[in-house]
Amino acid sequence: MTDTPRPDRAQTIRPKYIGKKVERFEDPRLLTGRGRYSADIKADRMVHLAFVRSDQAHARIVSVDTSDAAEAPGVIAVYTAADLPELPELSAPSAMKDYHATVCPALARDTVRHVGEAVAVVVAQDRYLAEDAAALVMVDLEPLGATADPVAALKPDAVPLHDNVPGNKVLERSFATGDAPGEIAKAAHTVSGRFRMRRKSPLAMETRSYVAQYDTGRDQLVLHTSSNIPGIVRDELARLLHLPGNRFQVVSPDVGGSFGGKGSVYPEEIIVVMLARELERPVKFVSDRLEDLTSTSQAFDEIIEATLAFDEDGIFIALDAEVIGDIGAYSIVPWTAALEPVQVVSFLPGPYRTPHYRGRVRGVCTPKPPTGPYRGVGRPMAVFAMERLVDLAAAKLGVEPDEIRRRNLVRPEEFPFRIGSGIRWDRSGFLECLENAVAAVDVASFRKRQTEARENGKWLGLGFGTYAELTGIGSRIAVAPGMPINTGTETAAVRVDSTGAVTATFATASHGQSLETTLAQIVAEELGVRPQDVTIKQGDTSLTPHGTGTYASRSAVIGGGAAIVSTRALLKKVQAAAGVLFDVEPDTVETGDGEIFVPGTNHHITFGDLARAVYSDMKALPLEARKPLEAQEAFDPWLGTTTAATHVAEVEIDAETLEIRITRFLVAEDCGRMINPLVVDGQVHGGVVQGIGAAILEELHYDETGQLLSATLADYLIPTAAEVPTLEVNHIETELPDNPGGFRGMGEGGTIGAPAAIANAISDAVAHLGIGVEELPMTPNKLFRLIAERQEKE
Amino acid sequence: MTKIDITLTVNGEEMTGRAEPRMLASDFLREVLGLTGTHVGCEQGVCGACTIRLNGATARSCLLFAGQLEGADVTTVEGLGSPRKMHRIQEAFRRHHALQCGFCTPGFLMTVAEILETEELRTDGDIRDALSGNLCRCTGYEHIVRAVRELVNERDGVTA
Numbered sequence: 001m002t003d004t005p006r007p008d009r010a011q012t013i014r015p016k017y018i019g020k021k022v023e024r025f026e027d028p029r030l031l032t033g034r035g036r037y038s039a040d041i042k043a044d045r046m047v048h049l050a051f052v053r054s055d056q057a058h059a060r061i062v063s064v065d066t067s068d069a070a071e072a073p074g075v076i077a078v079y080t081a082a083d084l085p086e087l088p089e090l091s092a093p094s095a096m097k098d099y100h101a102t103v104c105p106a107l108a109r110d111t112v113r114h115v116g117e118a119v120a121v122v123v124a125q126d127r128y129l130a131e132d133a134a135a136l137v138m139v140d141l142e143p144l145g146a147t148a149d150p151v152a153a154l155k156p157d158a159v160p161l162h163d164n165v166p167g168n169k170v171l172e173r174s175f176a177t178g179d180a181p182g183e184i185a186k187a188a189h190t191v192s193g194r195f196r197m198r199r200k201s202p203l204a205m206e207t208r209s210y211v212a213q214y215d216t217g218r219d220q221l222v223l224h225t226s227s228n229i230p231g232i233v234r235d236e237l238a239r240l241l242h243l244p245g246n247r248f249q250v251v252s253p254d255v256g257g258s259f260g261g262k263g264s265v266y267p268e269e270i271i272v273v274m275l276a277r278e279l280e281r282p283v284k285f286v287s288d289r290l291e292d293l294t295s296t297s298q299a300f301d302e303i304i305e306a307t308l309a310f311d312e313d314g315i316f317i318a319l320d321a322e323v324i325g326d327i328g329a330y331s332i333v334p335w336t337a338a339l340e341p342v343q344v345v346s347f348l349p350g351p352y353r354t355p356h357y358r359g360r361v362r363g364v365c366t367p368k369p370p371t372g373p374y375r376g377v378g379r380p381m382a383v384f385a386m387e388r389l390v391d392l393a394a395a396k397l398g399v400e401p402d403e404i405r406r407r408n409l410v411r412p413e414e415f416p417f418r419i420g421s422g423i424r425w426d427r428s429g430f431l432e433c434l435e436n437a438v439a440a441v442d443v444a445s446f447r448k449r450q451t452e453a454r455e456n457g458k459w460l461g462l463g464f465g466t467y468a469e470l471t472g473i474g475s476r477i478a479v480a481p482g483m484p485i486n487t488g489t490e491t492a493a494v495r496v497d498s499t500g501a502v503t504a505t506f507a508t509a510s511h512g513q514s515l516e517t518t519l520a521q522i523v524a525e526e527l528g529v530r531p532q533d534v535t536i537k538q539g540d541t542s543l544t545p546h547g548t549g550t551y552a553s554r555s556a557v558i559g560g561g562a563a564i565v566s567t568r569a570l571l572k573k574v575q576a577a578a579g580v581l582f583d584v585e586p587d588t589v590e591t592g593d594g595e596i597f598v599p600g601t602n603h604h605i606t607f608g609d610l611a612r613a614v615y616s617d618m619k620a621l622p623l624e625a626r627k628p629l630e631a632q633e634a635f636d637p638w639l640g641t642t643t644a645a646t647h648v649a650e651v652e653i654d655a656e657t658l659e660i661r662i663t664r665f666l667v668a669e670d671c672g673r674m675i676n677p678l679v680v681d682g683q684v685h686g687g688v689v690q691g692i693g694a695a696i697l698e699e700l701h702y703d704e705t706g707q708l709l710s711a712t713l714a715d716y717l718i719p720t721a722a723e724v725p726t727l728e729v730n731h732i733e734t735e736l737p738d739n740p741g742g743f744r745g746m747g748e749g750g751t752i753g754a755p756a757a758i759a760n761a762i763s764d765a766v767a768h769l770g771i772g773v774e775e776l777p778m779t780p781n782k783l784f785r786l787i788a789e790r791q792e793k794e
Numbered sequence: 795m796t797k798i799d800i801t802l803t804v805n806g807e808e809m810t811g812r813a814e815p816r817m818l819a820s821d822f823l824r825e826v827l828g829l830t831g832t833h834v835g836c837e838q839g840v841c842g843a844c845t846i847r848l849n850g851a852t853a854r855s856c857l858l859f860a861g862q863l864e865g866a867d868v869t870t871v872e873g874l875g876s877p878r879k880m881h882r883i884q885e886a887f888r889r890h891h892a893l894q895c896g897f898c899t900p901g902f903l904m905t906v907a908e909i910l911e912t913e914e915l916r917t918d919g920d921i922r923d924a925l926s927g928n929l930c931r932c933t934g935y936e937h938i939v940r941a942v943r944e945l946v947n948e949r950d951g952v953t954a
């Protein structure tokens with residue numbers, strides 16, 4: 001491990017690429033249909049899978065009759081769990097006390113626990129024939145009853161889902177600092193609420209797709225997967241299927257988005273690999289959208305009951321929260337069921353000083369697909385609840401929402417600051433982002449417009465969402481509490497080959513994050529070549545001994561950090577070899593734009609010249625100076641980096657139709673040093689629009705028996721260009737964080753701040769009706785019900 | 795089911811492929827003709843990733859059967875430009891970072907090619923409406939709108 005070098009600001013005259021709007025290197029292929037996604041892969045003798053899935057939420061499998069399917073045209077084989085005695089089971093152990101890990105066989109064995117769970121698989125010559133045959137598989141299920149509602153599932157009369165999970169409670173965890181209940185009892189003021197965000201789908205546009213190929217002669221298995229965690233998939237499948245890592249390669253080629261949905265290990269990945277080995281043929285599975293909506297991990301569904309106490313001046317004293325997280329039928333592998341709900345409690349106090357905190361979370365099993373990582377993990381829900389409480393407090397005291405935030409945000413001189421759950425915030429622009437946003441929106445003139453509009457049957461609302469998050473988390477903290485996998489380290493290998501070309505290898509896995517460009521910018525700037533001369537390789541387990549992938553806003557900070565330390569080590573080798581060649585001190589050798597030179601002399605060569613001298617020429621350098629131009633270093637930030645932002649939404653609600661339109665959206669954020677401002681903006685925009693979806697559109701509707709009622713894209717709506725306003729993004733750079741590049745992660749922030757800001761804006765718009773938002777998404781229908789309930793009470 | 799020969803013009807080239815007539819046109823292009831630039835995101839006619847131009851007008855290839863392509867003139871994203879010689883629309887998308895994972899992109903490009911020919915697109919709101927049949931989960935649309943705005947201005951001889 002390398003010591004953390006500080007960002008080196010006083011460098012030479014070498015051209016700078018970090019911070020430039022470099023056009024992406026991935027684009028030419030992706031724009032012209034020459035990308036290669038998993039579903040694009042074709043191989044000779046390839047066979048195709050179709051899964052037979054449960055249409056019931058919780059049932060005993062009485063029988064599965066595959067005989068007709070086996071006789072259908074083009075069918076090669078049909079398998080159930082009974083046909084595969086060595087079928088592995090997925091389970092995610094946790095170091096957490098009183099945690100009950102669930103067990104999920106790759107095909108259901110005797111019980112199904114959610115609609116969409118795979119019961120059998122058909123192998124056929126093409127996907128059409130496979131689906132024809134799948135329709136002939138007769139599955140006899142005996143209903144076991146289902147408690148789909150998470151609150152009901154914790155009650156004594158609930159139907160238990162797993163024998164080893166008493167009372168459906170997978171986990172329970174509490175945090176306490178000070179005496180929150182006591183302080184709340186004696187506080188001058190309190191506000192409370194019961195907040196809920198509904199189950200959503202990550203909904204990447206590319207559905208999950210897998211191709212496994214087995215080279216029998218060489219005994220080599222290759223899995224191409226739409227996963228964003230190829231390293232974790234490799235490690236887990238190698239363990240489950242007893243495959244040595246050197247004979248089992250996992251590749252993530254071009255991947256069409258994930259947002260968390262492709263960031264876990266899936267039963268179908270196990271099956272394609274098993275069957276490729278079994279049948280000695282390439283095996284392909286591409287899920288359709290219905291399968292995606294019923295078998296890809298879903299996004300959190302949580303309920304928070306919370307109370308915030310504060311004094312006459314609006315200074316926060318105590319926060320108390322009870323959280324229930326609906327984790328679905330199985331804990332997600334490898335992250336465990338703690339991933340999402342426990343982080344809600346960890347992050348709930350947010351960027352504020354709240355001396356007393358008590359938070360308790362319970363994770364509960366329900367017969368629905370597992371919830372897994374989703375962009376923002378834990379924080380969208382935590383921030384929604386906290387920011388609503390903050391606005392309720394402001395309303396109670398009659399102060400503006402920005403003012404109450406100003407009074408309670410952690411101030412610059414107070415960093416590092418530890419919040420009640422134990423999370424440590426490092427210096428980041430909490431107040432600076434707020435002030436920037438406030439200046440941009442001009443609250444006073446908005447209030448004027450709001451009053452005028454109300455007279456014309458339009459309800460306008462302004463809402464803030466202020467938050468902090470940890471990004472680029474090092475190995476000191478597990479990204480998922482209790483999960484026994486190190487995700488805090490990244491290794492990079494950078495080399496100059498015998499042609500003078502530069503290749504840098506990482507264990508990250510880009511699925512839209514532009515890492516082929518941003519990592520090339522970093523390597524180029526550090527080494528003194530042009531970004532277009534650097535090739536980035538990643539997403540392939542054969543390239544690196546270990547690595548996990550790209551998720552949790554880690555790749556810029558950790559991957560970028562590894563790029564810097566490795567490239568600096570390589571530069572030393574370049575300088576050493578050139579020093580011998582020029583007969584000067586290595587320190588006097590400089591590089592830039594692909595040239596190696598000593599300023600003020602005529603020593604001036606290219607990287608190609610040096611490579612020839614080192615590798616090919618037997619005379620230019622003495623033997624001992626001909627060391628490979630290659631360096632490999634690891635980087636681990638140990639702790640995480642704090643990223644902060646304030647989001648502001650303006651909404652307009654039609655008093656008659658209750659249609660909710662978002663008319664303005666602004667983000668003021670501190671992401672440290674930007675590697676590529678275009679890419680940063682793109683990440684913010686994408687996250688915000690997903691947050692808009694969570695706030696006003698997206699909801700997987702399950703009925704009380706666990707049936708999904710929104711199983712097509714016509715029922716599960718995500719934002720289109722027409723529902724989204726122009727997005728404004730202001731970047732603020734406070735003190736640079738303590739990592740080699742001065743980077744902060746920013747891939748998730750959009751989904752974290754936007755739901756809260758929109759909930760507050762809607763609440764502001766309807767405040768005159770005496771109602772507010774406690775549940776997201778908020779739709780015209782729900783708004784209508786809220787208004788009707790309120791009128792009934794009066 | 796018996797397979798039939800389907801002959802059509804794709805990106806200016808006459809091609810014949812053999813498929814069951816029930817095969818979706820999107821699968822026919824991808825699997826039989828090997829043109830994997832056309833993507834499939836839903837097969838429900840909603841996402842727009844499979845958008846092609848059929849006899850000049852945009853069409854969702856997942857809602858067509860392969861048999862319906864007999865004799866047709868089809869343009870796919872591969873017909874727009876190549877990595878070395880990109881179409882102006884592709885260049886604008888690159889310049890404005892209007893794609894991230896790139897999965898929705900071919901569908902957007904085909905839609906943009908059409909709306910530039912058929913719609914006035916005076917305001918950004920018009921552009922947003924014209925793009926609302928294509929879903930993108932990565933970009934939040936902002937950069938796509940900016941790329942199209944640049945193309946519209948260029949078309950109309952307006953300097954931004």
Ligand code: FES
Pocket residue numbers: 833834835836837838839840841842843844845854855856857
């Ligand atoms: S795949 Fe055709 S519209 Fe989605």
Ligand code: FES
Pocket residue numbers: 205256257512892893894895896897898899929930931932933
């Ligand atoms: S760029 Fe990924 S879906 Fe549009």
